[in-house]
Every structure is written in C-alpha cells, then in structure tokens.
Amino acid sequence: MTTSTASLWTKNFILFTISNTFLFSGFHIFLPTLPVYVLHQGGTSTDVGLLSAIFVFCAILVRFFTNNGIKKWGKKYYLYIGCILCFVAAISYILATTVPRLLSLRVVHGLGFGIATTLYAAIVIDLIPKSRRGEGIGYFGLGTTLAMAIAPGLGVWIVDNFSFTSLFIVATLSQILALLCLSLCSIPDDRSIQAETQEKISLIDKLVEKELLFQAYLALLFGICIGGVLNFIALLAQEAHIANAGAFFLMCTVCIFLSRLITGRIFDKKGPAWVLFPGTILFLLGFVVLAQSKSMTSFLIASSLYGLGYGTIFPAVQAWMFNLVSPAKRSAASATFYNMIDIGNGVGSIVLGILAGKLGYASIYWCSAIIMGIFFLSYTWFVIQQKCAAANNLDDIEAKG
Structure with a gap:
C-alpha cells in the first residue's frame, strides 16, 4: 500500500x-x-x-x-x-x-x-x-x-x-x-500478546523509556514553557493592562488547528527536523513578543506564533517517539511523553511563579524564550551528531566495499 x-x-x-x-x-x-x-x-x-x-x-x-x-x-x-x-x-x-x-x-x-x-x-x-x-x-x-x-x-x-x-x-x-x-x-484484545512481551522494568524506565532519553528531555523543556502560558497568561494581561485575555486562547486554538492540518504531512514526507526547527523558532518568537506585549495587537501576534509553534512541536515530538520504539513499547513511549509534559508543566508553574513574584510576569516569557533557545540548540546538536554518524557509517561501508 x-x-x-x-x-x-x-x-x-x-x-x-x-x-x-x-x-x-x-x-x-x-x-x-x-x-x-x-x-x-x-x-x-x-x-x-x-x-x-x-x-x-x-x-x-x-x-x-x-x-x-x-x-x-x-x-x-x-x-x-x-x-x-x-x-x-x-x-x-x-x-x-x-x-x-x-x-x-x-x-x-x-x-x-x-x-x-x-x-x-x-x-x-x-x-x-x-x-x-x-x-x-x-x-x-x-x-x-x-x-x-x-x-x-x-x-x-x-x-x-x-x-x-x-x-x-x-x-x-x-x-x-x-x-x-x-x-x-x-x-x-491483546492481553495474551502483552503477557508474552512484557519484561521487568526498573523504576526509572517506568518514568522515562531509556530509548527516548533525548526526546524526553525535549518534551520536558516544552512542558515547562507550556506551564508558563497556561497558568500565568491572564495575570500577564492584567499586568500589561490588556483586556480580554481569553482572546489569546481563541487565536491560539485557531493557529494550533491550522498548523496540525499541514505539519503532519510534512513530518511523514520529510522527517521531524523539517517541522521541529520552524516550530521551535515560531514558539520562541511567540514568547519574545509576549514578554513585550503592551497592546491587544501584539498580544494576538504572540498568540498566533505560540499556537503555530505548539501545534507543530507537540504532535511532532509525540510521533517521533512512537517511530523510535517497537510496537510493544508504544505504551511506554506514550507514558514517557505525557510524564515529561506533566512534570515540565508542574515544575514550570512553580519555578516560573517564583520568578514572576520577584521580576514580574513578563519575566516568565523571557525565561521561556531562553528555554526554547536551549531546546533549539539541543536539537541542532542532535541532528548534527546524527548526520556525522550516518556519514561515518557510509565511509565505513565504502571502505569495506
């Protein structure tokens, strides 16, 4: 097919x-x-x-x-x-x-x-x-x-x-x-199949599937940034004297919807890098604009960038993780993904909340932009390492041939 x-x-x-x-x-x-x-x-x-x-x-x-x-x-x-x-x-x-x-x-x-x-x-x-x-x-x-x-x-x-x-x-x-x-x-009903394929798993492996450590790290960084928006966006709007913070989520949702109609096909044809790089840049820019928002116009621009980035990164990292494991480990991959998102969300809410108490709510989004910068650099390093490894393997094959 x-x-x-x-x-x-x-x-x-x-x-x-x-x-x-x-x-x-x-x-x-x-x-x-x-x-x-x-x-x-x-x-x-x-x-x-x-x-x-x-x-x-x-x-x-x-x-x-x-x-x-x-x-x-x-x-x-x-x-x-x-x-x-x-x-x-x-x-x-x-x-x-x-x-x-x-x-x-x-x-x-x-x-x-x-x-x-x-x-x-x-x-x-x-x-x-x-x-x-x-x-x-x-x-x-x-x-x-x-x-x-x-x-x-x-x-x-x-x-x-x-x-x-x-x-x-x-x-x-x-x-x-x-x-x-x-x-x-x-x-x-796959009970008999699961009973045959399940192995003893350590406590750490139950939290994070060991084959997906790098992807879990990216999901954790992403989750921290999500926590900052979900918990503090209305308070940022109040601090910046922007009425109707709910408009942020409405615009954000529209952009998430639009991005998911497009980026999934690109992921399947080109691979994760073709969506994660632009998605990360859009997400990062969304936080930069958000941190400086003083009007409804800039607030909605930030929402659009955030929504496009979120709608690209979330399914891309999730699908990437599923592609890297065998069918028997898909449940473990799913648990790893959601654990990292939830832990990041919880940690982000606490740490960024403390930061906001000292420096104001705009500081949350500057910090989130820095975290996404780390995300971008980490993924860039990963892609370069993968390309170098592939090139070395090709050289070895040619040498043996």
Whole structure:
C-alpha cells in the first residue's frame, strides 16, 4: 500500500478520535471552574493549588504502572478502566460538598486521566498507517485542541447561567459519550500478546523509556514553557493592562488547528527536523513578543506564533517517539511523553511563579524564550551528531566495499 492510498479515516480512527475529544472535554471544562467551586465551598488559594497538584501527581504516578496494567488487562480494557474512573469522578463531583471530598475525587480523576491519556495515544498509533503517522497524530490531536477551545468557556457559561450541579452533569455526559464511542471501536484484545512481551522494568524506565532519553528531555523543556502560558497568561494581561485575555486562547486554538492540518504531512514526507526547527523558532518568537506585549495587537501576534509553534512541536515530538520504539513499547513511549509534559508543566508553574513574584510576569516569557533557545540548540546538536554518524557509517561501508 502506498503512502497516498493508505487509509487513515477508518471507522475506528474516527470514533477513537471523537472518544478522545469527549474525554478531554470533560477535563478542560473543569480547568476554570473547579477553582471557583473550591472557593465557593469555603476553600483557600492553597486548596486551589492542591487541586491541580494532586491531579498531576496522580496522573504521573499511575503511569509508573502502565506496563503492569496492560499486562493484566491489555490496552483495550485498561483504557476502559481509565475512562470509567474519569466518569466516576465527574458524576461524584455532584456529591463533593466539602473541600476534602473534592480533593479526594481529584485523586480518582487524576488516576483515570493518567491511564486514559496514555492508552489513547498508544492505541491510536495502531490505528494509523505507518506512512501517515505524523498526519494521523496531528488530526487525532485536533480533538484535544477543539476540547481546549470550547470546554473551558462552556464551563464558565454553565456556572454563570445555571449551577455547578449542571456543570457536573454536562461533564458526566461528556465522559459517557467518550465511553460510548470507545465501545463502538473494534479494538482487538491483546492481553495474551502483552503477557508474552512484557519484561521487568526498573523504576526509572517506568518514568522515562531509556530509548527516548533525548526526546524526553525535549518534551520536558516544552512542558515547562507550556506551564508558563497556561497558568500565568491572564495575570500577564492584567499586568500589561490588556483586556480580554481569553482572546489569546481563541487565536491560539485557531493557529494550533491550522498548523496540525499541514505539519503532519510534512513530518511523514520529510522527517521531524523539517517541522521541529520552524516550530521551535515560531514558539520562541511567540514568547519574545509576549514578554513585550503592551497592546491587544501584539498580544494576538504572540498568540498566533505560540499556537503555530505548539501545534507543530507537540504532535511532532509525540510521533517521533512512537517511530523510535517497537510496537510493544508504544505504551511506554506514550507514558514517557505525557510524564515529561506533566512534570515540565508542574515544575514550570512553580519555578516560573517564583520568578514572576520577584521580576514580574513578563519575566516568565523571557525565561521561556531562553528555554526554547536551549531546546533549539539541543536539537541542532542532535541532528548534527546524527548526520556525522550516518556519514561515518557510509565511509565505513565504502571502505569495506
């Protein structure tokens, strides 16, 4: 089968992408609303911080046991477990009338989300033709982008016009639809195969697949920079006296969508360097412009650059990691990718937050630009090393010939 005729838009791929979109919608709808709910229930700003920290910690923790879960249940049924945990958390928020109950449910939600995100990414690779992997990952990620664009605003609208109970009902329906679409997919039961291929893995290897150390390092740097935008962009807008910070995310989402329509095909035809180099430059420039933004115009230009860079780098690094491992290690590769993104996000939120307290919020984005500069230089060094190694191998072959 040729690259041009390899079938990407199968029933399974479409349903699986829709299912992932609904799962992420049930996550993003809570990002701007649960902190408000915590305060509404008598919580403090510290409790709001714990809300995010507990969720991220549990998502990372459960990925240490990804191989154990797959070995016991297989990818298909382990994914069901993750989605069911997300459903249980969403519907149980209705009963979380105290902060301790809410925080305990974030444990359940974090565990379910950690399992589900890892397995969605690992399974969808099996549904995408190898010749169209970059393109397929890009399209698959559009569902997440759509959820990120619509769900937070929808959540705020529901709370403002109805109630928190209505919010939890909508989030629960989103998880039900994710499960329904998943149940309609024809995913083989691979428990027997996984049981034969699984090996004993060290604690470090559960955090980072050893074949992907450099790619994990790049994902960590990328995650740190993401944390700075997600957590502090509204505060930067206030500091710079820019109204309507939400416009940043709207423009950003449009640009992420556009970039993913194009860069996946380039990745498949040319390789990761052809998208990572321009993507990194755009991402870096986005932070430079953002750090100097004093008007809505510059704010939106920064958003466009950030969105184009984000939409290029995220799926490219993810697809690159999947291409470097055997099918048996795709779940480990997926766990590595999301672990590094989440750890970077968490570390970035803390370190950059401290920096902002001392130097102002613009300093966060100057620091992020420097980090992406390190990303660019590191990847440049990697590509040069790869080319030198390939040239040496060619010389050895010619010498022997």
